[in-house]
Amino acid sequence: KENEFSVLEGFYLIHETIGRGGFAKVKKATHILTGERVAIKILDKAALGDDLPRVKQEIETLKFLNHPHICQMYQTFETERKIFIVMEYCQGGELFDYIVQRDRLTEVEGRRIFRQIASAVAYCHKKGVVHRDLKPENILLDSENNVKLIDFGLCANSTNCHKVELETCCGSPAYAAPELIKGERYIGTQADVWSLGVLLYALLNGFLPFDDANLGILYKKIQIGKYEEPRWLSEGSKNILRCMLQIDPKYRVSVEQLLNHTWCQEGNPDTLPLIDMDDSMNVVDNDVIRLMAANIGVLPDLLKSRLSLVNYDKYELATYFLLLRRKQKTGVQLFRRCGINID
Numbered sequence: 001k002e003n004e005f006s007v008l009e010g011f012y013l014i015h016e017t018i019g020r021g022g023f024a025k026v027k028k029a030t031h032i033l034t035g036e037r038v039a040i041k042i043l044d045k046a047a048l049g050d051d052l053p054r055v056k057q058e059i060e061t062l063k064f065l066n067h068p069h070i071c072q073m074y075q076t077f078e079t080e081r082k083i084f085i086v087m088e089y090c091q092g093g094e095l096f097d098y099i100v101q102r103d104r105l106t107e108v109e110g111r112r113i114f115r116q117i118a119s120a121v122a123y124c125h126k127k128g129v130v131h132r133d134l135k136p137e138n139i140l141l142d143s144e145n146n147v148k149l150i151d152f153g154l155c156a157n158s159t160n161c162h163k164v165e166l167e168t169c170c171g172s173p174a175y176a177a178p179e180l181i182k183g184e185r186y187i188g189t190q191a192d193v194w195s196l197g198v199l200l201y202a203l204l205n206g207f208l209p210f211d212d213a214n215l216g217i218l219y220k221k222i223q224i225g226k227y228e229e230p231r232w233l234s235e236g237s238k239n240i241l242r243c244m245l246q247i248d249p250k251y252r253v254s255v256e257q258l259l260n261h262t263w264c265q266e267g268n269p270d271t272l273p274l275i276d277m278d279d280s281m282n283v284v285d286n287d288v289i290r291l292m293a294a295n296i297g298v299l300p301d302l303l304k305s306r307l308s309l310v311n312y313d314k315y316e317l318a319t320y321f322l323l324l325r326r327k328q329k330t331g332v333q334l335f336r337r338c339g340i341n342i343d
């Protein structure tokens, strides 16, 4: 029996299991060349059964999403029995646990988290991707409690995601939009905005706007769309929640409009990555290329051309991404001094 990790040997050191999703196991690992921590999502093809297309869908989608608040995919491996997806390390765990530990977030903290989620979703919508399963369990946090959106297994990609109508009813009931649970044809971006409203409500209150153990009653509550506004909610937060939790999708705001809502703009609008992240993606970072080329012993231009074939089964691409993240985190000076010692 081939050791299931032999394909990773020499590239990654595998550590303990940190989480088990539905049909995935997530292990802590180290990217050997840079020493950076990563998380490796391991899926057993046989156990996946007819969920295999969802995983392929997630991999294809993550290939063209590059955003600081979307969990970055670095590399994928496939053996005859397993699929390995090397992901960004999110040691803050699930947003769900973060809220539960605090009962509910303050308005300042809730706004910071919500703006990061909304900027990631706005970026996806601009790229023609609707997530369709937005909920605290699908939002992880990194070591600085910054948001990392995960699980694009249910997402729908299409060039005109703002217009095309989707049928498949999916996602978690408590976060599902009225039009979605009515089984009507719906617009994915509008359903995502409803889920964002349920998410913000959960962040600020610590409980759900529509909840019931009985699914039928829960659906009724969502369609009526009436929810409690606890006394601790500010006028601004009540207003932005109303903009998202409109039962008629025609009256619901878009994510772009959300980011410009006064409530979102309040306080010090910290540097939100509103610029289109892909510009930075297309312009290859020369510091990283020079450092890598020197260490690997190839000419920068050759390395650039190898990286430009952005197919994720290349170790160099993972190395490039991780060094780029390190530079973004540590700043240029520190980065320039760090050599990668390849013996």
Ligand SMILES: O=C(Nc1ccc2c(c1)CCNCC2)c1ccc(-c2cn[nH]c2)cc1OCc1ccccc1
Pocket: 018, 019, 020, 026, 038, 039, 041, 071, 087, 088, 089, 090, 091, 092, 093, 094, 140, 150, 151
């Ligand atoms: O790096 C990830 N998780 C992760 C890493 C370290 C630690 C924790 C969590 C919290 C538990 N205490 C130890 C610290 C990590 C990265 C990506 C993905 C991922 C990306 N698409 N799909 C899954 C999943 C991840 O995890 C799942 C998880 C594990 C334990 C709890 C909460 C969440």
